[in-house]
Amino acid sequence: MATRASVMDCSVGSKKLSPSRVRVAVRLRPFMEKDDKAQQPCVRGLDAQSLEIVNWRNQLETMQYQFDAFYGNESSQREVYSGSVCPILTNLLNGQNASVFAYGPTGAGKTHTMLGNPAQPGVIPRAVRDLLQLTRAAGGTSDNSGWTYSITMSYVEIYQEKVMDLLEPKNKDLPIREDKDHNILIPGLTQKTISTFSDFDEHFIPASQNRTVACTKLNDRSSRSHAVLLIKVLKTQQVMPYRQLTGKLYLIDLAGSEDNRRTGNQGIRLKESGAINSSLFTLSKVVDALNQGLPRIPYRDSKLTRLLQDSLGGSAHSVMITNIAPEQKYYFDTLTALNFAAKSKQIINRPFCQETVPAAVQPPAKRLREDAESTSSSRQLKKSKTEGGDDSPNPEENRVKRKLNLASLDPAVVERLLKLDKILTEKGMKETQLLSTPKRERMALLKKWEESQVEIERLKEKQKELEQKALAAEARLEKSNTSDSGLSDSSVNESTFRAPLRGRKRVTSTAKSKKVVRVLPLQENNQQKNSILEEGLPVFEKKTRSACEGRENEPGWEVKIRSDLLQSGRQKILHLLNCGSVKELKSLQKIGDKKAKLIMGWREVNGPFTNVEDLASLEGMSLKQVTSFLKANIMTMVTS
Numbered sequence: 001m002a003t004r005a006s007v008m009d010c011s012v013g014s015k016k017l018s019p020s021r022v023r024v025a026v027r028l029r030p031f032m033e034k035d036d037k038a039q040q041p042c043v044r045g046l047d048a049q050s051l052e053i054v055n056w057r058n059q060l061e062t063m064q065y066q067f068d069a070f071y072g073n074e075s076s077q078r079e080v081y082s083g084s085v086c087p088i089l090t091n092l093l094n095g096q097n098a099s100v101f102a103y104g105p106t107g108a109g110k111t112h113t114m115l116g117n118p119a120q121p122g123v124i125p126r127a128v129r130d131l132l133q134l135t136r137a138a139g140g141t142s143d144n145s146g147w148t149y150s151i152t153m154s155y156v157e158i159y160q161e162k163v164m165d166l167l168e169p170k171n172k173d174l175p176i177r178e179d180k181d182h183n184i185l186i187p188g189l190t191q192k193t194i195s196t197f198s199d200f201d202e203h204f205i206p207a208s209q210n211r212t213v214a215c216t217k218l219n220d221r222s223s224r225s226h227a228v229l230l231i232k233v234l235k236t237q238q239v240m241p242y243r244q245l246t247g248k249l250y251l252i253d254l255a256g257s258e259d260n261r262r263t264g265n266q267g268i269r270l271k272e273s274g275a276i277n278s279s280l281f282t283l284s285k286v287v288d289a290l291n292q293g294l295p296r297i298p299y300r301d302s303k304l305t306r307l308l309q310d311s312l313g314g315s316a317h318s319v320m321i322t323n324i325a326p327e328q329k330y331y332f333d334t335l336t337a338l339n340f341a342a343k344s345k346q347i348i349n350r351p352f353c354q355e356t357v358p359a360a361v362q363p364p365a366k367r368l369r370e371d372a373e374s375t376s377s378s379r380q381l382k383k384s385k386t387e388g389g390d391d392s393p394n395p396e397e398n399r400v401k402r403k404l405n406l407a408s409l410d411p412a413v414v415e416r417l418l419k420l421d422k423i424l425t426e427k428g429m430k431e432t433q434l435l436s437t438p439k440r441e442r443m444a445l446l447k448k449w450e451e452s453q454v455e456i457e458r459l460k461e462k463q464k465e466l467e468q469k470a471l472a473a474e475a476r477l478e479k480s481n482t483s484d485s486g487l488s489d490s491s492v493n494e495s496t497f498r499a500p501l502r503g504r505k506r507v508t509s510t511a512k513s514k515k516v517v518r519v520l521p522l523q524e525n526n527q528q529k530n531s532i533l534e535e536g537l538p539v540f541e542k543k544t545r546s547a548c549e550g551r552e553n554e555p556g557w558e559v560k561i562r563s564d565l566l567q568s569g570r571q572k573i574l575h576l577l578n579c580g581s582v583k584e585l586k587s588l589q590k591i592g593d594k595k596a597k598l599i600m601g602w603r604e605v606n607g608p609f610t611n612v613e614d615l616a617s618l619e620g621m622s623l624k625q626v627t628s629f630l631k632a633n634i635m636t637m638v639t640s
Contacts, residue, residue: 022311022318024345025069025084026051026338029109029325041326043334045072053335065338067345073326077120080113080321085123088317089131092233093138093149095245095353099252099311100127103340104323105333106222106256113321114253115208123321124229124251128153128200131231131249146238151231152191153200155207158303159225160275165190166207166227176306183354184309191232204229214269216258224272226279226304227253244356250311254280254304257333279304284340286312290347312344315351320344569634570612577615578608589632595621 028043028051043053051070055061069083088098100123102110116122135149155166156174165171167190174186192203212224228250235245255276282302289297290313299309310316322341324334576584577599585596598618603609606617612630616623 019348019350020317022320022344022347022349023068023084024320024322024341025071025080026065026067026322026324026341027071027075027080027109027113028073029112029323030073031326032107039328042328042331043324043326043338045070053338054331056331056335065342067322067341077113077116077122077126081123081126084319084321085127086130088319089127089134089249091317091351092131092231092247092249093134093235093245095235095247095355096351097248097250097310097314097316097354098318099250099308099316100319100321101250101252101254101308101311102321102323103254104256104337105325105330106216106258108256108323108325108330108333108337110256110321110323111221111223111253113323114251124204125197125200127249127251128194128231129197131233132194132197132200135233148236148238150193150234150236151195152193152234153203154186154189154191154230154232155204155227156186156189156230157211157225157227158279158307159212160272161279161303163303163307164225166210167192167203169210176303178309181354184307189230212272214272216269222258223253223255224269224276226255226276228307241357246354246356248310248316250308250316252308252311257336259333278302283308287340287343287347291343312349313347314349316349317351318347318349566634569637570630572637573612573630573633574609577612578603588629589636590625590629 028045031041043051045051046064047070049068049070050064050066052062052064055063071080071083085100088100091098102114102123104110112122114122114124116125132151135151139147139149157164157166162172163174163176163186165174165188171188171190174188177185177187179185192199194200194203211227213221214224216222229252231249231251233247233249235247237243257277257280258273279302282298282305285298285301286305286308297313299305305312311318320341322337324330324337573588576588582593582596582600585591585599586593591599595618598620599615602618609615613623613626615621615626615629
């Protein structure tokens with residue numbers, strides 16, 4: 001039988017929980033090699049909470065750090081666990097989250113702190129064992145009030161930004177999600193129920209062998225991924241009101257930051273190191289953003305920080321165990337880890353109880369009665385809509401029918417219907433503009449385009465009418481001039497330029513110009529045209545472009561120049577191409593610095609140009625461009 005669940009803060013009906021700061025502990029491992037014991041350590045402890053490290057800028061000075069706990073190289077696994085991890089386990093039985101993660105450079109002893117060995121078990125086996133004992137003790141007390149406990153475990157690794165299920169290796173690249181209550185979860189993750197410590201060993205030992213490890217110059221079994229063990233404690237009440245409290249414990253063994261110059265990583269090891277350092281750098285950015293109070297915390301920039309969202313600035317009681325090494329060769333790694341730990345202890349978390357209360361179950365008789373009432377109400381509503389529809393021609397009669405039908409309904413239903421009707425009426429009265437969407441924008445543009453096409457067609461029709469009028473005027477002018485055209489240039493221009501022909505440019509002359517370029521209409525007198533050609537001036541004639549050029553009956557212009565002027569112009573251009581310098585070549589039309597240098601280079605390799613069309617052999621010059629170049633320069637020489 002499905003029930004509706006609601007999540008609420010456990011502070012309701014109990015005392016309000018105070019914020020909890022991230023607790024930071026530092027553990028110094030012993031010397032790993034016998035030869036290194038002769039050297040002085042770069043870091044040493046002062047008391048149970050503080051330590052000092054040599055200042056690399058001045059060897060005579062030291063820098064001191066103070067944390068929640070400091071464990072020297074002689075400290076045992078039991079001391080680390082009892083002093084930092086054990087006090088937060090009781091919060092899980094109250095529905096709160098907790099997390100413990102080991103941080104530090106590669107080879108500093110993080111995996112040993114979290115896992116240990118059969119002779120010296122680490123944090124993970126000790127925490128699971130004590131948690132099983134706590135749940136058994138709480139379930140067997142006389143004041144238990146009907147509470148039962150169940151524990152499940154999940155084990156994942158983050159390898160090269162992919163979440164892998166270690167309990168079920170075939171589940172690879174799992175997503176990380178966030179539910180409506182901002183709880184981080186991994187859909188499809190395998191969960192195993194454990195009731196004894198032997199059950200835990202049965203699942204955990206094979207899963208640990210699935211974790212990715214490799215040998216480097218600094219560590220024989222270097223962790224190539226971040227491992228996360230999730231222990232979930234579910235506390236269920238067997239009597240009314242059947243409450244459920246869920247507490248989660250994250251036990252995280254982070255991979256260490258690596259200096260590839262000392263580890264000698266290559267190939268796949270180098271790729272793994274890059275992914276590890278990138279995720280740890282994102283973790284540092286998250287800590288900085290939390291300390292600075294920035295509005296955006298970059299949890300989503302890495303899978304690791306996404307999974308640690310509850311542990312850093314979230315709803316968990318967090319403990320960070322920073323592992324450092326005493327050797328001088330690890331000095332800068334140790335200094336970086338201590339600085340990160342100092343920043344992390346300033347983070348404030350806000351734990352709360354995750355409590356779920358199922359909805360009250362109604363008796364069967366009451367539910368049947370309510371279902372019957374709701375069915376009759378829906379039938380009456382449907383009948384009222386049918387009888388009081390808009391088919392009647394009299395709106396007043398329809399309104400009266402609707403009022404009579406509503407009077408027979410449940411008052412609560414009537415009230416909701418009236419509110420809905422009021423909202424729809426107000427919305428309809430307001431002339432709100434439509435939202436600007438891409439589809440509506442396309443429709444508006446299409447409408448404008450259609451209007452512009454209609455306007456273009458109208459203008460074309462008007463153009464044709466004006467051209468017909470102009471042709472009629474020219475015909476009348478030819479009939480009146482039977483003998484010789486005695487009209488002056490100004491009168492011809494005045495009569496022929498009344499038609500608005502596209503492409504016709506107005507030519508003006510200044511006092512400095514030596515010759516005049518005359519523009520003639522389409523049907524000009526041949527004697528006047530020949531006299532102009534004898535003077536050596538270019539003549540522009542109006543022509544009609546063919547339909548294949550895309551515009552039907554559109555007037556254009558063509559140029560006719562005397563053949564002797566054309567030949568002399570070609571000779572001048574050819575002489576400049578063969579003998580001119582770069583500056584002289586740049587004086588030609590459409591010849592820039594680059595083309596002038598290309599002409600000089602071609603001349604040195606192939607000799608002088610035989611004709612102007614040889615320019616088509618240059619890079620970037622086509623025959624069409626050569627023709628345009630020739631016309632532009634000849635026109636310049638003729639009109640200058």
